[in-house]
Amino acid sequence: MTQPIDISGYTRITESIRTEAKRILSDGTVSAVIGYTHVRRKGSTQPILITNPDDSEKLFFSEGCLNNLVVYLTKSKKDVPKTGKIGIVVKGCDLKAVVGLLGESQLKREDIYLIGVPCNGVLGSLINPATELNTKTIAAKCRECTDRMPVGADFVPPVELAAMPQMEATYSDKIAKLEAMTPSERWEFWKEQFSKCIKCYACRQVCAFCYCEQCVCDRNRPQMVEQSPRPSGNFSWHLVRAIHLAGRCVGCAECERVCPMDIPLNLLNRKMAMEMKELFNSEAGFEVREKGPLNSYDEHDDESFIR
Amino acid sequence: MHTEKPKHDFEPKIIAFVCTWCTYAGADLAGTSRMQYPANVRVLKFPCTGRIDPVFIIKAFQQGADGILISGCHPGDCHYISGNYHARRRFAAFRKLLEFIGVDLNRIQFSWVSAAEGGKWVDVVTDLTERVRTMGPMVEFKDLALEEQWSGGLNSPDLQEIYEAM
Ligand code: SF4
Ligand code: SF4
Numbered sequence: 001m002t003q004p005i006d007i008s009g010y011t012r013i014t015e016s017i018r019t020e021a022k023r024i025l026s027d028g029t030v031s032a033v034i035g036y037t038h039v040r041r042k043g044s045t046q047p048i049l050i051t052n053p054d055d056s057e058k059l060f061f062s063e064g065c066l067n068n069l070v071v072y073l074t075k076s077k078k079d080v081p082k083t084g085k086i087g088i089v090v091k092g093c094d095l096k097a098v099v100g101l102l103g104e105s106q107l108k109r110e111d112i113y114l115i116g117v118p119c120n121g122v123l124g125s126l127i128n129p130a131t132e133l134n135t136k137t138i139a140a141k142c143r144e145c146t147d148r149m150p151v152g153a154d155f156v157p158p159v160e161l162a163a164m165p166q167m168e169a170t171y172s173d174k175i176a177k178l179e180a181m182t183p184s185e186r187w188e189f190w191k192e193q194f195s196k197c198i199k200c201y202a203c204r205q206v207c208a209f210c211y212c213e214q215c216v217c218d219r220n221r222p223q224m225v226e227q228s229p230r231p232s233g234n235f236s237w238h239l240v241r242a243i244h245l246a247g248r249c250v251g252c253a254e255c256e257r258v259c260p261m262d263i264p265l266n267l268l269n270r271k272m273a274m275e276m277k278e279l280f281n282s283e284a285g286f287e288v289r290e291k292g293p294l295n296s297y298d299e300h301d302d303e304s305f306i307r
Numbered sequence: 308m309h310t311e312k313p314k315h316d317f318e319p320k321i322i323a324f325v326c327t328w329c330t331y332a333g334a335d336l337a338g339t340s341r342m343q344y345p346a347n348v349r350v351l352k353f354p355c356t357g358r359i360d361p362v363f364i365i366k367a368f369q370q371g372a373d374g375i376l377i378s379g380c381h382p383g384d385c386h387y388i389s390g391n392y393h394a395r396r397r398f399a400a401f402r403k404l405l406e407f408i409g410v411d412l413n414r415i416q417f418s419w420v421s422a423a424e425g426g427k428w429v430d431v432v433t434d435l436t437e438r439v440r441t442m443g444p445m446v447e448f449k450d451l452a453l454e455e456q457w458s459g460g461l462n463s464p465d466l467q468e469i470y471e472a473m
Contacts, residue, residue: 187409224362232451275403297392307418
């Protein structure tokens with residue numbers, strides 16, 4: 001049964017973000033603020049970077065604010081002016097990405113001013129932007145979200161989180177279903193999914209953690225990942241992507257959202273996150289981890305699979 | 308002096324990724340001690356198990372491997388102190404990923420073989436070879452490599468007609 005989700009708080013959050021952005025821009029705390037703004041199509045949004053306090057009115061927050069803006073802070077997106085401290089609007093999941101990047105020494109805490117949003121979820125897609133947010137249209141990641149209240153941000157609008165209705169956990173369910181299949185059924189499933197990939201690399205481009213100056217998938221001599229969009233190279237790409245993000249991905253699900261071929265990328269990411277939790281008791285959160293699960297070790301790690 | 312080798316219908320290709328300090332030396336010891344082990348294994352030498360990237364395994368499967376062995380120094384014996392500890396975590400994670408996409412983990416073996424364990428090397432290699440032999444060839448990745456299936460395949464009747472007229 002479809003139930004509506006209470007997002008009445010978003011109007012007050014919008015006001016709060018505007019006032020705060022205006023304040024930090026005029027008193028020189030930050031040189032720019034990255035946030036969301038309206039576009040002409042009703043309900044749709046786009047990222048915006050403002051440097052003038054008067055532009056604060058352009059900022060807003062709604063259920064259509066899907067983007068994880070943190071991608072504008074990483075190395076490969078150098079076009080964001082780094083002439084001082086930058087303010088950025090983050091939802092809970094986005095904040096976890098900031099935390100991850102802090103742990104990987106890609107960002108310095110003193111270089112950013114975090115405006116955290118108490119979040120009741122966003123839409124799964126903006127294809128029909130003027131849709132009401134309910135238990136059906138909400139993004140799959142929000143159904144299982146446990147970090148809706150950002151912790152450790154510099155400013156959080158004083159708005160209470162609304163109670164969320166009971167929702168089924170899309171990812172965990174799908175993962176459990178896949179795990180119950182036989183290996184060859186799983187292979188068929190992923191083969192069909194991966195074969196669709198056109199190697200546009202939108203998923204890589206949008207990922208806050210894909211900040212390498214040169215991706216192994218773009219290298220030749222030796223060429224480890226075939227570059228043409230054929231089933232074989234696609235498998236390599238998806239496996240490399242999943243293992244490189246294992247223990248780092250925070251589940252903002254941007255990869256899945258931007259994929260033009262509807263490949264369930266976050267399903268792989270969630271599976272790996274579950275494994276990281278189970279194997280190494282490590283998961284992405286609001287606390288900076290000096291080392292991720294795959295670049296640290298414990299002498300007593302399980303080795304039952306090693307002869 | 309050679310023992311008679313049984314004839315098999317299927318000789319699996321086993322790719323062994325080993326570290327130079329322990330397992331390579333262990334395999335060498337097996338050789339210099341004239342121990343017999345299946346010639347199915349192709350040994351690739353790496354400085355350390357920590358250098359073995361998961362992508363190598365995918366690549367090996369795509370190039371026709373039927374089984375994979377990854378072997379290095381016992382915990383605590385790594386020449387670079389912690390390479391094998393890191394590898395242990397990485398492969399614990401990677402095998403879960405492979406399992407999830409539908410690769411049979413019986414085709415992949417991890418082991419610690421020291422420079423003194425020529426006998427263990429023989430055991431590990433023999434067991435893996437025989438296990439993979441009973442499983443038959445690894446066809447999944449090979450089949451993928453043969454598939455052309457571009458995303459815009461000639462799958463509509465109109466396109467097929469044009470193609471045939473060409
Ligand atoms: S995952 Fe959580 S924090 Fe992120 S948009 Fe959904 S509800 Fe908000
Ligand atoms: S966005 Fe989708 S189609 Fe594009 S490279 Fe990523 S998985 Fe492939």
